[in-house]
Amino acid sequence: MTKLLLSLHVLAAIVAVGPVTVAASMFPPAARRAAPADGTDPGPRAAGTVELLHRICRVYAGLGALVPVLGLATGLAMGVLGDAWLVTSVFLTAVAAGLLIALVLPRQGELVAQVTEGRPVEPRSTVQLAMFTGVFNLLWATVTVLMIVRPGSTTGA
Numbered sequence: 001m002t003k004l005l006l007s008l009h010v011l012a013a014i015v016a017v018g019p020v021t022v023a024a025s026m027f028p029p030a031a032r033r034a035a036p037a038d039g040t041d042p043g044p045r046a047a048g049t050v051e052l053l054h055r056i057c058r059v060y061a062g063l064g065a066l067v068p069v070l071g072l073a074t075g076l077a078m079g080v081l082g083d084a085w086l087v088t089s090v091f092l093t094a095v096a097a098g099l100l101i102a103l104v105l106p107r108q109g110e111l112v113a114q115v116t117e118g119r120p121v122e123p124r125s126t127v128q129l130a131m132f133t134g135v136f137n138l139l140w141a142t143v144t145v146l147m148i149v150r151p152g153s154t155t156g157a
C-alpha cells in the first residue's frame with residue numbers, strides 16, 4: 001500500500017507540477033511578446049499562446065493538489081509525519097502553493113485580460129511575475145531534494 005501511495009505521489013508530482021513549471025516559466029516572455037512596448041503587431045497567435053499557457057497553469061495546479069494529499073497519505077502509512085524533513089517539506093509546499101494561488105495565477109489572469117483586450121503590458125508586471133514564478137520553482141525543487149535526501153531520516157536508503 002505504501003509503495004502504491006508513494007508511486008502515485010511521485011507520478012502526480014511529475015505529471016502535475018512539471019507542466020506548471022514549464023508553462024509558468026514560458027508565460028512572462030510570451031506576455032511580453034504578445035504586447036510589444038514599441039506597438040508593433042505581435043501577430044494573431046500571440047494572445048492565444050498566452051491564454052493557453054495560463055490555462056495549462058490553472059488546470060495542472062488543480063491536479064497538483066493531489067501531490068500533498070498523496071504525500072500526506074504516504075507519510076501516514078510510513079509513520080514519518082512527525083519527521084523534521086517532512087514537516088519542513090509540508091511547510092515549503094504550503095508556501096509554494098500559496099504563492100501560486102495568491103500571486104502567480106491571479107497576475108497571469110490580469111496579463112491575459114490586458115493582452116486579449118489589446119491594452120499595453122507594463123514590463124514591470126512581467127518581470128515581477130517572472131520573479132514570483134522563479135521563487136515558486138525554487139521552493140518545489142527544494143521540496144523534491146528534501147524528499148529524496150531526507151536529512152536526519154533513519155528509514156530507507
Ligand code: HEM
Pocket residue numbers: 006009010013017067068069070071072074075076078080086089090093140143144147148150155156
Ligand atoms: C505536503 C507535502 C508533501 C508530503 C507530506 C510528502 C510526503 C512524502 C513522503 C512520506 C515520501 C516518502 C519518502 C520515503 O521514501 O521515505 C515522499 C517522497 C517523494 N516526494 Fe513527497 N511529499 C510532499 C510534497 C512533495 C512535492 C511538492 C514534491 C515535488 C513536486 C514531492 C516529490 C517527492 C518525490 C520525488 C519523492 C520520492 C523520493 C524518493 O523516494 O527518493 N513531494 N513524499
